Amino acid sequence: MSTIIEIQGLTKKYGSLTALNDLTLTIEEGSVFGFIGPNGAGKTTTMRILTTLLKPTGGKAWVAGHSVADDPRGVRRAIGYMPDFFGVYDDMKVWEYLDFFAACYNVPKSARIGMIDDLLTLVDLNHKKEAYVETLSRGMKQRLCLARTLAHDPQVLILDEPASGLDPRARIEIRELLRELKNMGKTIFFSSHILSEVADICTEIAILEAGNLIAHGDMEEMKKQLRAHRLIQVKILGDLGPLQELLLQHEAVQGITPPGEADLPHDVVQFDFGGNDETLSNLLAQLIAQGIRVVSFHEETGDLEDVFLQVTQGIVN
């Protein structure tokens, strides 16, 4: 895989406010890159610089080998951009909207008719082809805008909060669409506040706070790196006392959350475990050997929200 987006020391200042501070990042071709961070973290600023809409104060960036500062036209040919807030031309029909943007991307007239049908099929709006844009729901408009970004078959899609403000069904539709685009080989660089959705489809993530990159890497690796210890939950039958005593004596157990705390059921104990799989297996065997009637013994997988909360400090809110 080759690098399709390269950012080196990107900085953006608005007077004394540093919106983006020395951001360095690479994104591989074909990846789905989630850009997460609280409001005002600098996500939109980064995206606006990458889409040639904003001049950086310092640093450089390339998209598909084109410099955003020196070859904006080359960058525009390579990207499809969907901003967080965007308007549509209400007095146009759905097919006219796509035809207009395809023409803006120099797609020949002869190629546009078939292309519009294909795009509408992809975003499941074929039945709305002759409808006016103003009659579409917000979710439909979002899908139409996504179709628009594909009018010139770009290599990279830069999507700023593509699912914001949508109801759960529309969010699922957008997520499925992104999966489809990923399967089509598109590189997707998108920001989101809905962390579970980022976790669902991303191959890589970057976490930004107050203009600084605070974590970046492969989704699963990041979870592992950021969680030095593992959370194990044990459910047993009978008295929990001996279990807790035994766990506290074990050298790899770093702490216990008693039943009833942290939303735990009354028959479940949770503990922080610092050992490897073999030690964990031995612990389970020890519990059983001690006559503790284990019903379930499993590791809690940390989600992206845990990672996010762990690495961010709430500097920007």
Add this chain to the structure above:
Amino acid sequence: MTELTTEQPLKKKRFRNLRENPVTVKELRSRMRGRRAFVVLTIYLLVMGAFITLVYAAYASASSGPFGPDPREVGKVVFGCVVGVQVFLVIFVGPAFTSGTITGEKERQTYDLLRTTLLSAESFVTGKLLSALSYVLLLVLAAIPLQSIAFLLGGVVLEELIISQLVIFTAALAFALWGLFCSSAMRSTLGASVMTFAGALFVTIGTPMLVGLFAATLAPFIATLSTSFTRTMEIALQYILIFLAATNLPATLIVSELFLLQEDAIFYFMGSAGTSRFWLPTPWPIFILLYLLLAWVLYWLSVRNVRKIANR
């Protein structure tokens, strides 16, 4: 990956087929869609027709001749009225269309979408200009049959019609580009409209008032000096007056008409200063050159504004 987009040769790209400019197609489609455009055009022509009928009736009732009003004089009045309405259209209606056209995209949050496409700044500005101008020109052209009534009545020569329409078309281009420039420079339609109309009013009414005020203030001083005026100064003053007239649309039309009628001059005529005679141009060719130059500068500035990558 399939390359769908086509890169046209530079020359072809620069002078992209106007008919296929996506912005023009979109704007005209929206503007001419439904009954609105045709209703506006019909009302406009009905009002113009009623206005001309009223002018004719007023002129006829005021006439003291035994055979009614002199048709040639009525023809001139009708012609003057139609030109007056056209002047109003190009000074105020044309810029009204263009002043909100780019800020409208900004306010509608579609501007960024367009700027990340391959649409060049030139194509964008040209498309916006043509779509706004074409509707104004449609209104101007639609009034020509009404103007032709003046020919039936007599009193108006073909040269008057050609000169007036050339001047009006040039002014329409320049004023529309002024609105477009304001729209490209401002963030809101309100700001762009205020700037556009302030500029249009200044050029149309403000400058003649300033010149008049200046002349009235300096008149006593000039009167005392006039005896010592050299011939060269007198000639220069006449050139300056012609040039000043050529900066203003109504003044250009009126002064050109006067020279056409009194001196039978289309392009130039013989002026006099004392005993010497010299060539003086009529204002309309200067007006056309000046306003074309202004239009080109405004077009270039608008393109530059659209092309500029934001700092904020």
